[in-house]
Amino acid sequence: MHINQILNHSNAPIAPLLNEICHALEKLLLYHENTLIDLHSLPFSPHDITQLVEFLGKGEVEAYLYALGKSIFWETNFAGVWWIEHYNSEESLINRTIEIAYCPSILQAQTEDIQLGKQQLQQLIKSFQ
Template sequence: MTVLSEIPVSVEATAPCESPTGNTLPILHEVRHALARLGKSAEKSAIDLQAMPLSSAELNDIETFLGHGEVSITIDTFGHTEIRESRFPGVWLVTHFNTEGEVESRFIDVTLIPDIVQAHRDDLAQSESELSELLESLNHESE
C-alpha cells in the first residue's frame, strides 16, 4: 500500500499573466484571515504567490499595498533570499532567487518571524562548541 508521503509532488510556478485575474483582493483577505489566526492561535500561514495566476500589475499592487515595515533580511546561500516585513507586523514578503538572479518562489508568510531566519537546533550545539573553543583560546592567550 502506498502512503501519502511516497507520492511524488511537484509544484510548477505559473508565469505572470498579461491580463488581470481578480486575485488581488482575495489574496489580501486571506492575509487578513491568516493574521487573525496567528493572533488567536499562533497558527502560521504561507501564501505561495507563484502558485496562482497573477498579472505583474497585480503582484505589484499586492506588494505596494502591504508596503514596507522596519525589518529587511537578506540570506545568501544557494542563491539569494530577500525577506521583508510588511507594514503589517507578522506579514512578511519572502522572495527566493536562483544563482542567476531569477525569482524561484515568492511567498507571503504570516508568522512572528519566518522559519528560514531562525537558527536550526542542529546548528546550536556546533555553535556553542565553536564559541567555547574560541573563548578557551582567548583565555590561553591572556595567560
C-alpha cells in the same frame, strides 16, 4: 494606490488573497500559528505582483539571507505580514511567498546550526587554552 483601484484594474484574485491573509492574522493572534502562502501557484501576472507589493507596502523591517543564493524578507505595512523572495545563486527568482508570522520561520536561527556553532565555539575556546 487605493484598494478599489487595484481591484478594478486587476484580473488576479487579489481580494481573496487579502482575505486569506486576514484570516491567517487571526490564526496567528489566537493560536500563534504561522501561515505560508505560495504566490507561485496563483495566477498573478508581473503587473499584479507589482500592484500587490505596492499595496502591501514596506514596513519597518527588511532582512537578507545568504544561503543557496540570496533571499529577501520585508515586513509589509501590516505587522506580521512578511513578503519573502528566494533567489538562486544566479540571482533569478525561484520562489515568492507571503508568510504570516511574528518572525519568518526561516529567519530564526535553527537548532542544528546553533548546535554546530556551539561546538565550533567550544573548539575555538579550547584552542586558546
